[in-house]
Amino acid sequence: MALLPSTMRAAVITAPGAPDVLRVQDRPVPEPGPGEILVRVRGSALNRADVLQRMGRYPAPPGVPTDIPGLEFAGEVAASGPGAERWAVGTRVTGLVGGGAHAEFLVTHQDAVAVIPEALSWEVAGATPEACITAYDALQQAGAAPGEVVLVHAVGSGVGLAVVQVGAALGCRTYGTARSPAKLDVARALGMTDGVVHGEAGWVVAAARRWTDKRGVDVCIDLVGGPYVAETVPAMALHGRIVVVGTLAGQETSLDLRYLLGKRLTIRGTVLRSRPLAERVAVTEAYARTVLPWLAAGTVRLPIDATFPLARIAEAHALMESNATTGKIALSFD
Ligand SMILES: NC(=O)c1ccc[n+]([C@@H]2O[C@H](COP(=O)([O-])OP(=O)(O)OC[C@H]3O[C@@H](n4cnc5c(N)ncnc54)[C@H](OP(=O)(O)O)[C@@H]3O)[C@@H](O)[C@H]2O)c1
Missing domain, CATH: 3.90.180.10 (Medium-chain alcohol dehydrogenases, catalytic domain)
Structure with a gap:
């Protein structure tokens, strides 16, 4: 030796x-x-x-x-x-x-x-390992199933692109958000169906309704936190699941709980x-x-x-x- x-x-x-x-x-x-x-x-x-x-x-x-x-x-x-x-x-x-x-x-x-x-x-x-294990584990915790629609915030991040790729390998349709169009282009080249750049109040729900014929997304892997959680709640489908993985935009938010009840949503957090x-x-x-x-x-x-x-x-x-x-x-x- x-x-x-x-x-x-x-x-x-x-x-x-x-x-x-x-x-x-x-x-x-x-x-x-x-x-x-x-x-x-x-x-x-x-x-x-x-x-x-x-x-x-x-x-x-x-x-x-x-x-x-x-x-x-x-x-x-x-x-x-x-x-x-x-x-x-x-x-x-x-x-x-x-x-x-x-x-x-x-x-x-x-x-x-x-x-x-x-x-x-x-x-x-x-x-x-860190990005792919985080992505796979978060998608498993969300119970993401083949055919479901998965949205990931900060899609151009290491974890975000892993969610796009691993989500696609699991048979999901993936969408993403970023603060610049160039990052969305990279994600699209890796199989993301579509994406949207950060915008005015209501930007997440508007995009989600467009992508899903008004149904909403089944799963959101949120790497950004803060106000993104409140923007995401109205964008979810019935029985939607949000997994908060990161807090890049802040550790606090204020939610309209009517969406949580009416859509019977689950919000969970995770750390590895x-x-x-x-x-x-x-x-x-x-x-x-x-x-x-x-x-x-x-x-x-x-x-x-x-x-x-x-x-x-x-x-x-x-x-x-x-x-x-x-x-x-x-x-x-x-
Ligand atoms: N819970 C866990 O176990 C776990 C494990 C791994 C990672 N994470 C978390 O996952 C997230 C991504 O990690 P990473 O290492 O993959 O990150 P990364 O590659 O460094 O990418 C982070 C991206 O997030 C976006 N961003 C930064 N600040 C933002 C803000 N205030 N609002 C909106 N977007 C913002 C930026 O892209 P834009 O150009 O689009 O703004 C940035 O490039 C981090 O929050 C990290 O802490 C959690």
Whole structure:
């Protein structure tokens, strides 16, 4: 077995603040505990949670590094802790962690990873788990069924484009919103039926009525929150389900509850990061069974807008905050 280094390069949040608080520093390589594996990270990507954590607004859950961001990875098994005999050294694995993926090594539970299909590069395998697992899991929670109409807000985001692709793979008709037509064009090229640019009060219900012959949408995956929830409620069909996944436009809203009652709607929220191990294992297994084979076959694609080496992590954060990207921002480790 190749000798492992004692230190690694890691993106470190040195203080809460703007992207320039991020520094690439040497840190000890973590040691895998019982049931855990050490992974040499070959690919990862950014998520909004990394930006919020850097600003001091989204602390890492217990058990993960407090100052190294990063929620998703692709890499090779480099060593195993006591009792972790599932994977041979060198196995290509991918998965989610509560933090710490923006470093050359991380530890995770041996059951919380999926084997990467041969067809997938490090770049793609490292940039897809968070968006695709979030999208698949939210659509499952919504009970999205073949033939149903799914609307996603912020369709040009990493998660938004994953909803378009995974939703289509599940047999749904997908629609989306964005604040610029260019993002809708990318989503259309990936199979979105139609989309609408943010507008005046009533813009969501007007578009939904047009798309569905006045019936409304069955499912909304809302990545934006705030006033978008109130705009969406009248746009839902009878028995519609809204899953609030993000709060980019705010954490508060005011609803006309008559729609909730009259249409017998369900509104639920979801978060992946703080789920206990057993639930993280379950979503990873579902990813391995469903979305990873679709990614390998090309049925599901998730555009990578830009790729930065770890040394340029601050630039990657600034780009994400500019809202200029469509799809994922990947990180490389060569
Ligand atoms: N609950 C979970 O477990 C979970 C997991 C993953 C992600 N998320 C959430 O999902 C959302 C998308 O994440 P991501 O990493 O895919 O994002 P991303 O790729 O960075 O894209 C976010 C996009 O949202 C739009 N946006 C930003 N601020 C907005 C505002 N105030 N109003 C309307 N649109 C706005 C922008 O596109 P436009 O040009 O269209 O404005 C922006 O490009 C985030 O809220 C994130 O926190 C939640």
